[in-house]
Amino acid sequence: MSAVITGLGIAAPNGLGTEEVWRSTLAGTSGIGPITRFDASGYPVRLAGEIPGFEVSEHVPSRLVPQTDRMTQLALAASGWALEDAGVDPQRFDDLEMGVVTANSSGGFEFGQRELEKLWAQGPEYVSAYQSFAWFYAVNTGQLSIRHGMSGPTGVTVAEQAGGLDALGQARRQLSKGVRLVLTGGMDASLCPWGLVAQLPSGLLSEQPDPERAFLPFDTGASGQVLGEGGAILVMEPAASARERGAPQLYGEIAGYCATFDPRPGSGRPSRLAAAMRGALDSAGLTPEEVDVVFADASGVPELDRAEAEAITGLFGPRGVPVTAPKTMFGRLSSGGAPVDVALALLALRDGVIPPSVNVTAPAEEYRLDLVTEARPARLRTALVVARGYGGFNTALAVRQI
Amino acid sequence: MSAFTIEDLKRIMRDCAGEEESVDLDGDILDLRFEELGYDSLALIETTSRISREFAVQLPEDELGEIGTVRDLLALINQRLSVSS
Incomplete structure (x- = not known):
């Protein structure tokens, strides 16, 4: 069984949507800059890769907005782009033949911070009922599964950066067991005070204030890492099945x-x-x-x-x-x-x-x-x-x- | 104490759980069940917990469990409001 990628949906600090990100990336346009999503002036780290201009109401049904963290909203948007790119209408598949395997690393930190602040400032009755799942590692997989009616095998891989590839490895395993389509990839977005503070003790973050000097892998001036938000959701299918349904493109196989x-x-x-x-x-x-x-x-x-x-x-x-x-x-x-x-x-x-x-x-x-x-x-x-x-x-x- | 109206409920429902694309909350919804409006049990918990806080009314979980339609919930809230006033 050859597992191929037939659809891409990318949300990155230099663009929203696959072709926009690709154009920006080839042009060398960086999305790293001063943190604007909260007041970072009191922290040793003040730069991040923020996704600009994501209007949630344009991408996510109003029904889902109150119950989702930003990372889930981005995942929902990217999953829609990926399915559209792949020419897939999930309703034309058996729901048990479609699975979802995504990676996650931090959970819904921004949502979680807001609700925990209510817990200690106002009391438990002020905490959103949606806190019960909105900050889980598994929530992106769950919400994609519900949104697209994919009731086949699901899963979540948690191994920080490596988890993003482990999800694709696990998705391929599911295809080899007979599943016809898996939404896979990973999305994280924890650019909030709690998300930043949780990363500081690792000692890996760069405190360089210049966006062009802060993240320089393999450079003599390398001083650490910069955090960013975003990710990609991919559509993976067996090559034979993708060809049979006339997928618009087979980008390549997971070799x-x-x-x-x-x-x-x-x-x-x-x-x-x-x-x-x-x-x-x-x-x-x-x-x-x-x-x-x-x-x-x-x-x-x-x-x-x-x-x-x-x-x-x-x-x-x-x-x-x-x-x-x-x-x-x-x-x-x-x-x-x-x-x-x-x-x-x-x-x-x-x-x-x-x-x-x-x-x-x-x-x-x-x-x-x-x-x-x-x-x-x-x-x-x-x-x-x-x-x-x-x-x-x-x-x-x-x-x-x- | 003023009565709790359908307009109060719709405002809180929209805040707490948005609006299903296929449902018009401004239509005739009084005799619809919450599931028919696309509100699952968690959305209903979120909605009733907001009502409890905003209108300072106790809504015991066992009584909420009996709620079927929008009319049922309005009646329960108004009954509790009249008890506490």
Whole structure:
């Protein structure tokens, strides 16, 4: 069974909707800027990748607005775009033949913060009944399932950034068991005080105040990460079934997938990131020479950049493969980051152009990477997407033109 | 104490749970059941909890469980309001 992606829906800090994000990304337009969604002046971190101009009433039925966090509203919007792109009318499928598997990392933080504030300021009777599910990891999957009448297998993967690829791996497993269509991907949006404060203790966030200098993965000036909001929802189907129903396009197949977990910190044993990358290629029957571009995890934290660069050069050789990190325009989108990378990789295969990593003006020579810093035309057939999740998760996924 | 009207209810319902695209809350809804208006049990909990707070009226859960139609809920609220006034 070949699992193919037939529809894309992207919400990113540099655009709403697939083609808008793709145009902005090829042009190198960054969505990272000062935080405007709340007063961040009292925090050491004041930059983020915010999605501008998302008018919820234009994208989500009024019935669902009071019961959903922003991340769910974005997921609902993106799922509609993905289904439209795929030419899918869910009512023409048996509801048990359609599933939903999304990744999530933080839950509905903005909604949760608002209701918890009511709890301590006003009392329990003031807390919304919808708090009972609106802040759950599982809520995006649940709301998409209800909205589109998809009653087949559902699930949620939680492994921070890596979870975004794990969702696609799990979606593919469901297709191999006979499901005809899975909505998959990931969406996070926790740009609120609670969301930011929860991330500060990791020590991974950049405190650089200049939006063009704050998030510089693989650069000698790398100083940490910037948070962003957004993600992508994808339509995945068995290739045969997609062709049979006349899908408008088959962007590419999920050729290989592998997840690994790092040893305990301090154990002295090395990271398992390279093993995940090699495992994804092995499961696809690909050699490193057949990979045309790597979409890197691109941490922006020097020691993590070094580990990833070593894994890449260990597998592909020094400057052996073009490496890019469009997330330099978004910040790190938690569970949404890797699904966006997969969507951009598929668009790169379609259009024969590698999207750039922006602001990385002084790539560290010692990493020996062929870092793509301006949109680069290339013959592309296969891309490897890499994601690491805080806490030791490594996942790699290969997509291939079909 | 003034009576709780259908207009009060519709305002709170829209705030708490929006409006189903296929339903016109301004139509003749008094004898419709909440499920027919697209309001599930959670939407009804959210709505009645808002009414309790705003109108300072106790709406015991066991009595809310008996509620079927919009008319039933209006009657219950007004009965409780007259008891407490």
